[in-house]
Amino acid sequence: MLVFRAAISLALVIVGAIVLLRMLHLGFGLPEMPGIVLGAAVIALGAYRLRQILRVWAERP
Amino acid sequence: MPDQHQPELKRSVTPWGSFSWGYSDVGADIFVGLGLVLGAAAGASNVAFLFAGIVYVCIGLAYTELAATYPVAGGGQYFVMRGLGDFLGFIAGWAVLLDFTIDVTLFAWSCVDYLSEVAPILLNPIHPWIHFIAVFGLIAGLCLLNVLGVRESTTFNGVVSALDVISETSILFFGFLFAFRPELLVHTMTTQWPSTFNLMLGASYAIISFVGLESISQAAQETQRPASVIPRTSIALILTILIYALAYSNLALGMVPWHQVPPDAMGHAQTLWQWLGNNDNNGKAVALLAKEVPYFGALAALYVPILGAILLLISSNSGVFGSSRIAYAMANAKLLPSIFQRVNRRFRTPAISIIAFCAIAVVELIFAAWPSLDPGAAAFYAKFFHGEGGIGFLGDLYAFGAATSYSFVFLALIALRMNDPLSPRKFHIPLNIPLNYKGERVLFPVIGVLGFIGILSILVFTILTHDLGRIAGPAWLVLGFIIFVIYRRNKGLPVFGSAPHDWRHEQIGILRDAGELELMDEYLARLKEREPARAAEPG
Numbered sequence: 001m002l003v004f005r006a007a008i009s010l011a012l013v014i015v016g017a018i019v020l021l022r023m024l025h026l027g028f029g030l031p032e033m034p035g036i037v038l039g040a041a042v043i044a045l046g047a048y049r050l051r052q053i054l055r056v057w058a059e060r061p
Numbered sequence: 062m063p064d065q066h067q068p069e070l071k072r073s074v075t076p077w078g079s080f081s082w083g084y085s086d087v088g089a090d091i092f093v094g095l096g097l098v099l100g101a102a103a104g105a106s107n108v109a110f111l112f113a114g115i116v117y118v119c120i121g122l123a124y125t126e127l128a129a130t131y132p133v134a135g136g137g138q139y140f141v142m143r144g145l146g147d148f149l150g151f152i153a154g155w156a157v158l159l160d161f162t163i164d165v166t167l168f169a170w171s172c173v174d175y176l177s178e179v180a181p182i183l184l185n186p187i188h189p190w191i192h193f194i195a196v197f198g199l200i201a202g203l204c205l206l207n208v209l210g211v212r213e214s215t216t217f218n219g220v221v222s223a224l225d226v227i228s229e230t231s232i233l234f235f236g237f238l239f240a241f242r243p244e245l246l247v248h249t250m251t252t253q254w255p256s257t258f259n260l261m262l263g264a265s266y267a268i269i270s271f272v273g274l275e276s277i278s279q280a281a282q283e284t285q286r287p288a289s290v291i292p293r294t295s296i297a298l299i300l301t302i303l304i305y306a307l308a309y310s311n312l313a314l315g316m317v318p319w320h321q322v323p324p325d326a327m328g329h330a331q332t333l334w335q336w337l338g339n340n341d342n343n344g345k346a347v348a349l350l351a352k353e354v355p356y357f358g359a360l361a362a363l364y365v366p367i368l369g370a371i372l373l374l375i376s377s378n379s380g381v382f383g384s385s386r387i388a389y390a391m392a393n394a395k396l397l398p399s400i401f402q403r404v405n406r407r408f409r410t411p412a413i414s415i416i417a418f419c420a421i422a423v424v425e426l427i428f429a430a431w432p433s434l435d436p437g438a439a440a441f442y443a444k445f446f447h448g449e450g451g452i453g454f455l456g457d458l459y460a461f462g463a464a465t466s467y468s469f470v471f472l473a474l475i476a477l478r479m480n481d482p483l484s485p486r487k488f489h490i491p492l493n494i495p496l497n498y499k500g501e502r503v504l505f506p507v508i509g510v511l512g513f514i515g516i517l518s519i520l521v522f523t524i525l526t527h528d529l530g531r532i533a534g535p536a537w538l539v540l541g542f543i544i545f546v547i548y549r550r551n552k553g554l555p556v557f558g559s560a561p562h563d564w565r566h567e568q569i570g571i572l573r574d575a576g577e578l579e580l581m582d583e584y585l586a587r588l589k590e591r592e593p594a595r596a597a598e599p600g
Contacts, residue, residue: 003425008227012304019311022243027474034107035315038307045304 002053009049016042079284080294081222082379086164086273087302088225088316090377092369093171095309095350096268096343096412097456102263104253104315106334107246107310109260116519119512120467121274121299122490123474129488130477131568132287132575135390136278136383137470142394144473144480147559148545151396153469155541157275158387158418159534160462164272166420166429167455168591169181169199172373174344174452178366185451186195186341197373204419207381208405208412212407218375225372226301228365232350233308236316246315249334260312261522265460268519270306272463274298276379288577292488311509313337318353338357344452346368384418385411395560398548429454430532446528457523457530458537465534478505483587484568485580493600562565 010060020039102109109549127140132398139155142150144308173195177183183194247364255263274295290402313334322336330338333353337346348369351361392402405412432439432450442450449457482501493504549556565588572581 008230011230015234015237017309018237019241019243021080026243026247032243032248034111034250034307035243035246035311037111038107038304038311041307042304045300048300 002057006050006053009046009053012042012046014046015056016040016044016046077219079287080215080298081218082276082382083273083294083298084222084226084301084484085218085372085375086276086379086383087173087271088222088229088273088305089168089271089372090272091302091309092175092347092373093167093268093344093456094306094368094454095313096131096264096299096346097266098270098339099313099346100308100338100340100343101255101259101266101502103255103259103334103338104249104251104314105260106263106267107250107307107314107336109263109267110270110306110310112264112515113271113519114306116268116512116515117271118299118303119508119515120271120470121295122508123470123506124274124278124514125211125295125299126486126488126490127470127474127477128295129288129291130484130486132284132291132577133384133390133571135394136275136387137466137473138387138396139390139595140477141466141469141473142396142559143562143564144476145469147394147396147413147555148557149469149472150394151391151541151545152538153466154387154396155538155545156462156465156469158384158541160272160275160459161380161384161387161467162418162421163425163455163459163462165200165203165377165419166196166425167452167459168373168377168380169196169203169422169430170426170452170455171344172196172199172370172377175348175366175370175373178348180347185344185433189430189550193426193430197199197423197428199377200419200422200426203378204415205382206378208408208410210408218378221371225368227303228361229367231356232347232355232361232365233305233312233571236312236350236354237308237358239355240316240319240353241312242315242317245317246311248379249314249332251344253334258526259530262526265464265519265523265526266456267306268463268516269456269459271302272459273376273379275466277381284575285291286577287575288485288487288572288580298485303335308541309350313346313350316350319355320353322353372513380422381415381419384421385414388414388418393499395549395552395554396545398405400404425455425458451528454529454533457527458533460519460523460527461530461534463538464516464523465538467516468520471509473517474506474509475513478506478509481564483584483591485572485583485587486522487580505595 015054016039017034020043023039026032067253074552098106098109108203131139131143133139138150139151173183173192182188183192183195316333318333322331322333323337326332336342337349342349349364351365352358354361388397388401392399401414403413404410423522429451479498482503490506490508492507494507496503496505546556554560568584569581572584
C-alpha cells in the first residue's frame with residue numbers, strides 16, 4: 001500500500017514539474033500565473049505526501 | 062445530551078473512513094462543478110476555481126479546528142450554536158440541511174448523467190422521464206441503505222474513493238504529459254476572458270466544487286479518536302481537492318483534444334472547454350475530458366463514466382448521511398422537534414430523519430426536472446428564471462446554502478476563540494494575533510476574518526447572479542424560521558435567545574465519549590485552575 005501511495009505521489013511531482021517548467025518556458029506574466037501556481041502546488045502536494053510516506057517507512061519495525 | 066436509554070450513534074468510522082466520507086462528497090464535486098464553471102466563466106474558469114479554492118482552504122482550516130475541538134455530529138450548526146447562540150445555530154443548520162438535501166439530488170442527477178455516457182437511454186435531453194425515474198430510484202435506494210446502517214456505506218466509500226484518487230491522478234498525469242499546451246492556456250485566458258457578471262457566476266459555481274468538508278464534521282461523532290484523526294484527514298482532503306480542481310480547470314482550458322470536438326447545436330465549431338461547458342455536457346464534463354486525453358482516453362472512456370457515477374452516488378449518499386445527522390444534532394439541541402432525534406433500535410440509525418430528508422430531496426428533484434418533463438413548466442421557467450432548471454437550479458441552491466452556512470461558521474470560529482479559550486485545541490489555524498480578552502489570553506484568527514470576507518463575497522455573487530437561487534434560498538430560510546418559531550414557542554423556549562446550556566459539562570462529555578481522555582484531563586485541569594469550586598462539582 002505504501003509503495004502504491006508513493007507511486008501516486010511521485011506521479012504528482014512529475015506532473016507538477018512538467019506544468020511548471022513548460023509555463024516558465026512561456027513567460028512569467030499574469031496569464032501564465034495560474035499554470036505556474038498550479039505546477040508549484042502540485043509539486044508541493046506530491047513532495048508533502050512523499051515526505052509523510054518516507055517518515056512512516058522509516059518508523060516501520 | 063440524549064436520553065440515557067436512547068440508542069446512540071455507533072463510533073465505527075476509521076481514519077480512512079473519515080477521509081473517504083469527505084472525499085466522496087468533495088471529490089465528486091469537481092465532476093459536477095467543472096462543466097458548470099467552464100460554461101459560466103469561460104477563459105477565467107481557472108481563476109474562478111483559484112478564488113473559490115482560496116476561500117475553501119480557509120473554510121477547511123476552520124472546520125478542521127472546530128471539528129477536532131468539538132467532535133459532535135452537528136458540524137457547522139453546532140459550532141454556530143455554541144459560538145453565536147441557538148437562533149443563528151438554527152439558521153446555519155437549516156442552511157446546511159438545504160445543502161445536504163440538494164447534495165442528495167444533485168449528485169444522483171449527475172450520476173445518471175455520467176451513466177448516460179454508457180447507457181444513452183438515460184440521456185436527459187432525449188428521455189427526460191427515464192432520467193427522472195432513474196434519479197428517483199437512486200434516492201430511494203440510498204434512503205434504504207442509510208436506514209440499514211453506516212458501516213456498510215463507509216466500506217463502500219473507502220474502496221471507491223481509493224479508486225478515484227488513482228483515476229483522477231492518472232487522467233491529470235497523462236493529460237498534462239500528452240495533451241497540455243501552455244500557449245493554448247494563455248491564449249484561451251487572454252481571448253476568452255468573461256464579463257464581470259459571468260466571472261461572479263463562475264466563482265459562485267466554483268464554490269460548489271469544494272462543498273463537503275461538513276461531512277467530516279458530521280462523521281466526527283462516529284469517528285474513533287476524532288481530535289487526532291480529523292486534522293490529519295481534513296488537511297489531506299483540503300490539499301487533494303484543491304489541486305484536483307485547479308488542475309482540471311487549467312487542463313480543460315489548455316488541452317488539445319485527442320479527437321475533433323463536435324460542432325454545437327447551431328453547427329458552429331467549438332473548443333474543448335466550450336463543449337464541456339454546454340448544457341448537454343456540463344453534467345458529465347470530467348468523463349468527456351478524460352476521453353479526450355491521447356492514448357489514455359481509450360481506457361478512460363470505458364471506466365471513467367462508471368467510476369464517476371459511483372463516486373457521485375456515494376456523494377449523494379453523503380448527503381443522506383449528513384442531513385440525517387444534522388437533524389439528529391439539531392433535535393438534540395432543541396432546535397428541531399425530537400422526532401428527528403429518534404434512533405431506530407434495530408439498526409441504530411436515525412431512520413425518521415433519513416426518510417424525511419430524502420423526501421425533501423425528491424421534492425427538489427421534481428422542481429429541477431419539471432421544465433424538462435413539462436413544456437408548460439419550461440415556458441414558465443424561461444419567462445421568470447432565464448430558463449434555469451435541472452442541474453443549474455440545484456447548483457444555485459447548493460451555492461446559496463454553502464455560502465450562508467460557511468459565513469456563520471467563520472463568525473462562530475472567531476466567537477469561540479474569544480469566549481471558549483479553555484477547550485483544548487489539538488489543531489490551530491495558522492496566523493493568529495495574541496490578545497487578552499476577559500482576563501484570558503486568546504488567539505484572534507486572522508484567517509477567520511479573511512475567510513469570512515471571501516465567503517461573504519461569494520454569497521453576494523450567488524444572490525446577484527442566480528435568478529432562482531436568490532428566491533428559493535431565502536424562501537427555504539423563511540420556511541425554517543417559521544418552523545423554528547412554532548416549535549420553540551410550543552416548548553416555551555426563547556426564539557431569538559438561547560436556552561440554558563452548560564457547555565463545560567457538555568465539553569467534558571464530548572471528549573469522554575470521543576475517547577479523547579488526555580484532552581479531557583487537560584480541559585479539567587484548566588477548569589480547576591480557573592474555577593476550583595465549580596470544576597469539583599459532580600457530573
